[in-house]
Amino acid sequence: MQNKTLPDKAAHKPGERAPVILNVENLKTQFKTNQGLVKAVDGISFSVHEGEVFGIVGESGSGKSITNLSILRLVPVPPGRYAQGHIHFKDKDLLNVREEEIRMVRGGSISMIFQDPLTSLNPLLKISIQIEEALLQHHKMSKKQARQTAVELLRAVGIPDAERRMDDYPHQFSGGMRQRVMIAMAIGCNPEILIADEPTTALDVTIQAQILELIKSLSDTRRMAVILVTHDLGVVAGTCNTVAVMYAGRIVEQASVDELFANPLHPYTKGLLASVPRIDAAKKRLYSIPGAPPNLIDLPEGCAFAPRCEKATPLCTRAYPPETCSFVHADALGEPRNPAEDKMPVFDDRHVVRCWLYSEGSNL
Amino acid sequence: MFARILKNPIAVIGLCIIVLYMGIIIVSQFWLPFDPLEMETINMLQPPSVKSGHLLGTDEFGRDILSRIMGGTGISFLIAVAATALGGAIGTFMGVWSGFLGGAWDRWIMRIADVLFSFPSLLLAIFVMAVLGEHTYNVIIAIAIGYIPQFARISRGAILSIKNNEFVRASFASGARKSYILTHHLLPNIMMPLIVQSSLSLSVAILLESALSFLGLGVQPPNPSWGNMLSSSRKVMILAPWTAFYPGLAIVILVLGFNLFGDGLRDIMDPRLRNIQ
Numbered sequence: 071m072q073n074k075t076l077p078d079k080a081a082h083k084p085g086e087r088a089p090v091i092l093n094v095e096n097l098k099t100q101f102k103t104n105q106g107l108v109k110a111v112d113g114i115s116f117s118v119h120e121g122e123v124f125g126i127v128g129e130s131g132s133g134k135s136i137t138n139l140s141i142l143r144l145v146p147v148p149p150g151r152y153a154q155g156h157i158h159f160k161d162k163d164l165l166n167v168r169e170e171e172i173r174m175v176r177g178g179s180i181s182m183i184f185q186d187p188l189t190s191l192n193p194l195l196k197i198s199i200q201i202e203e204a205l206l207q208h209h210k211m212s213k214k215q216a217r218q219t220a221v222e223l224l225r226a227v228g229i230p231d232a233e234r235r236m237d238d239y240p241h242q243f244s245g246g247m248r249q250r251v252m253i254a255m256a257i258g259c260n261p262e263i264l265i266a267d268e269p270t271t272a273l274d275v276t277i278q279a280q281i282l283e284l285i286k287s288l289s290d291t292r293r294m295a296v297i298l299v300t301h302d303l304g305v306v307a308g309t310c311n312t313v314a315v316m317y318a319g320r321i322v323e324q325a326s327v328d329e330l331f332a333n334p335l336h337p338y339t340k341g342l343l344a345s346v347p348r349i350d351a352a353k354k355r356l357y358s359i360p361g362a363p364p365n366l367i368d369l370p371e372g373c374a375f376a377p378r379c380e381k382a383t384p385l386c387t388r389a390y391p392p393e394t395c396s397f398v399h400a401d402a403l404g405e406p407r408n409p410a411e412d413k414m415p416v417f418d419d420r421h422v423v424r425c426w427l428y429s430e431g432s433n434l
Numbered sequence: 435m436f437a438r439i440l441k442n443p444i445a446v447i448g449l450c451i452i453v454l455y456m457g458i459i460i461v462s463q464f465w466l467p468f469d470p471l472e473m474e475t476i477n478m479l480q481p482p483s484v485k486s487g488h489l490l491g492t493d494e495f496g497r498d499i500l501s502r503i504m505g506g507t508g509i510s511f512l513i514a515v516a517a518t519a520l521g522g523a524i525g526t527f528m529g530v531w532s533g534f535l536g537g538a539w540d541r542w543i544m545r546i547a548d549v550l551f552s553f554p555s556l557l558l559a560i561f562v563m564a565v566l567g568e569h570t571y572n573v574i575i576a577i578a579i580g581y582i583p584q585f586a587r588i589s590r591g592a593i594l595s596i597k598n599n600e601f602v603r604a605s606f607a608s609g610a611r612k613s614y615i616l617t618h619h620l621l622p623n624i625m626m627p628l629i630v631q632s633s634l635s636l637s638v639a640i641l642l643e644s645a646l647s648f649l650g651l652g653v654q655p656p657n658p659s660w661g662n663m664l665s666s667s668r669k670v671m672i673l674a675p676w677t678a679f680y681p682g683l684a685i686v687i688l689v690l691g692f693n694l695f696g697d698g699l700r701d702i703m704d705p706r707l708r709n710i711q
Contacts, residue, residue: 144606148537177608184607189600194622203618204608255608 088119088417091262091295092141092180097155099133099140102148106367110136112319113154118263119417123289123296125310125327127303127342129363133319134299138265140165141297142180143172159263178208181256185268187248191240198236201255208259223254227284246277250284257288264289265297270305282309303346307331311417315339318364318374325421335423337379373426385426394428396421438702445698451691459508468498470505470658479674491676493666499677502658503684509570509659510688513652514639516574518632521581526628529586533593534616544590547583555580559642563651573652577642581635588631592624626703633699637692644685660685 099111111133118124126134139145141157143164157164159180164172176182181204184190191200201220205211211219217236224232227250240248249269256264266285270278286309289296298310306313307327314324315338323336334340341359361378364370373379376386439445467487474496482491482499490499532543550558555577562576596602597620605615646652647661655662660681667677 142607144603173609173611175609176606177610182604182607184600184604186600190604192601192605192619192623195618203605203610207609252604255604 088121090117091120091159092118093156093158094137094141095156095158097137097140097157098153099136099145100151100153102151103367108366109319109369110366111140112369114314114316114319114321116314116321116324117418118295118297120262120295121289121293122312122417123286123298123310125306125313126297126299126316127301127306127313128316129301131363131366132316133366134301134316135267137316138182138267138297138299141265142176142182144176144182174208177204177256177261178259179261180263180265181259181261182265182267183249183252183256183269186272187245187252188272190252191248193240196237196239197243197251201251201258204255204258219258220254223258224251226257226288227251227254228280229254245273246281249273249277249281253281253284253288257292257294260292261294263295263297265299267299268301269298270300270302278305285309303342315342318369319366320374320424321422322375322425323421323423324418326418329421333421335421335428336375336425337381337427338375373424381427383426391424391426391429394423394425439698442698442702444694445702448691448693448695448698451687452695455507455511455688455691458504459511462504462508466501466504468501470497470501471656473497479670479677481674482676490680491674493663493677494670494674499663499680502663503660503681506653506658506660506663506681507684509653509657510640510643513570513573513577513643514636517577517639517643518581518635520574521578522585522628522632522635524578525582525585526589528582529589530593530616530620530624532586533590534597534612534620540590543586547586550579550583551587553580555638556642556645559646560649560651563646568651568654570653573643573646576646577639580642581639584635585628585631588627589624592627593620596620596623630696630700630703633692633696637689637696640685640689640692 094117095115096113097111097115098109098113101108101110114133114137116124126137128134136145140152141159141164143152145152152165155165159175162171162175164175167175191197198217198220201223202213202216205216205219206213209216221232221236224235229235229247229250235243240251243251253269264285269285270281273281282305285296285298288294298305300306310327312324313327313330314321315330315336316322317338323330323334323339325333330339331343334343338359341357344357345359347356359378364374364377370376370387372385372387372389373382373391376382379386439449467489474492476496477486477488477492478494478496480486480488480492480496482489488498488500490503492498493502528543528547532540553561558580559573559576562579563572566572566575602615602619605619610618643652643659644661644664647659648665650662650665652661653659655666663681664678667674667681671678
């Protein structure tokens, strides 16, 4: 972890600030159900920079996937509803553009891969048809060109004997290979952002490493930003530049990956890190955060984590903590970091946390 | 697919019967033993005999029954196929959009289907015939309307079961249009139940057509149809049972053929039954 080196990016001078390409601002996505209003995403803001691998971690039901579906406006409406917020991509607000426009963004400038490669491909269609479909959707090209491009894509994602395998059906591929096919489909139109929603959850560990390596290298060679949703902190450590920790529909802490692992602030983040098995620590039992994630219907006024938090004060249950932001240039060893000497471009050097422990209002 | 049909004896028997009737239709276009419309009052109500050449006997006007059955096969088949195709197409169209879009669309389309469903199909067909008037082609419409809710229900259910599959979401995420997803990803995946339903609907259409003609609403005399042959034989049935027996047999065998084929198809396409002896 400590000596994580990131590959050089030709696109950026070291230490240069990478431009923001996606800016999510106070996004609220809600679902109307018979039991009440589910606030799946409750006012989150973040920015993704060019070439950045932005990780979103959190438990099941913390709103990770809904955040991503909201970016492409894929949340079914109704029962879903984009109650508030903006998603700025280039000069557009994706929540307010016409259906035709968002359709061109989907798969064109922003594409997505899903969790389960076994069901993400139509079992009745040859994979060639499915890859070409994505290409023809966004480009004017002949079938022949599309096929040629599709073969190149399959090669690019490391499928051996690509030309012959083009006419195979999904069931003739293994899980890892199918996820590669999905990635080939996703990068076909040279997207600026790739959203990967738990891309390795359904795969075994060795394949998982290969797929993550592939995503990472594609991100580097194509200067593509990646939003990587996962609940695996190991994946985050090895792949991401910036991490946002989500809890009950909100981002509770966000920092660069080195900063977050070295200096976690929010009790929830600390709990998550403590529950990761470590090879160098001889603990008998693994730590687990007591309690269970809250029901997203009728969330209490205060911090949603307060009922499970060891450091909770009466204030925590009364009001939601404001954002506390610090600019920390410290790496894992605590030495001050000079951005100009760093090998990687600077994406976001803020360390944001939402907890009363770090807020000036805590003595209220 | 075809090889699997050949391995299923039930489907093969059904298919043979259907092919046999199709052969009769083709032959009847070029050759019939007698003119089905020509009346020979001298020969009325002749019992079946090889000697007279009337293999299945004659009716009360002296018309050859075999010729009339053969002549009526084509129109029965045409009505059954056209009605199933029309009702199937409209019903499937409504059903897939209903299931795919959900919400208010779904509720309205399904309530309309429920209303249509609440009528027995024969009653519905009689009602439609009364509105449209007695004409052969109106029979097609009358039967087809009864089929719309059946196909709508089946296709809606099938769509609901697959529309949340990840490949559908993935296709949305790659920017595909709804109509594209529907025709390229969803429809091919629900073809199996629709094909089975079609083959079973064909047999019911044969019965409905016969029933309408029997009631005098379908194919109009003197043109031959199995239904109106049965109808006209009512008066002489005790005297000349063959006038009712053979047209009835023609209906029974064809309906049996379609049903066997449909059952066979269902067994073939249901993976749970595939490996059971």
